Amino acid sequence: MTEIQQTNIAAANFIIGELHKDKPFNLVLNAGQTGSLYIIASDSHHLHSDFVRKLEATLRQRVNNGTGIILEVSDSNADLYYHMLSSYITEFDQYGVVKALGEVS
Known part of the structure; x- marks a missing residue:
């Protein structure tokens, strides 16, 4: 895993x-x-989600400006954030996945 992926x-x-x-x-x-x-x-x-595409466009502007962001988290979007983030973790955190599998065994 790269340092960027760890971050x-x-x-x-x-x-x-x-x-x-x-x-x-x-x-x-x-x-x-x-x-x-x-x-x-x-x-x-x-994920083919309008939510992800809109979020990406908004974040791109902030990254280009070098600024942070304030996200409004609600009952209607918390699951969308969770699914996107947990999918990324599952894909790139091979150590965490192996550790979790070891705990199950």
């Missing part, structure tokens, strides 16, 4: 952890977390 997985795990809060709420991401979320959204085209 993205850390950001994904952070965001997933925040998704458990009472909704709606605003999730403030710094520029680095925004960049990670942009890469994750860009790598999530296989």
Whole structure:
């Protein structure tokens, strides 16, 4: 796993952890977390989701400006964030998957 993938997985795990809060709420991401979320959204085209495409376009602007973002998390989009982020983690965090499989055995 590359260092960028490790950084993205850390950001994904952070965001997933925040998704458990009472909704709606605003999730403030710094520029680095925004960049990670942009890469994750860009790598999530296989989900064929309007949500992912719109998120990617919004994040692209923030990444180009070098700024963070405030995401509005609600009951209607929390599952979409979770699915996108967990799919990325499953694809790139081979150590975590192997560790989880070892715990099941």
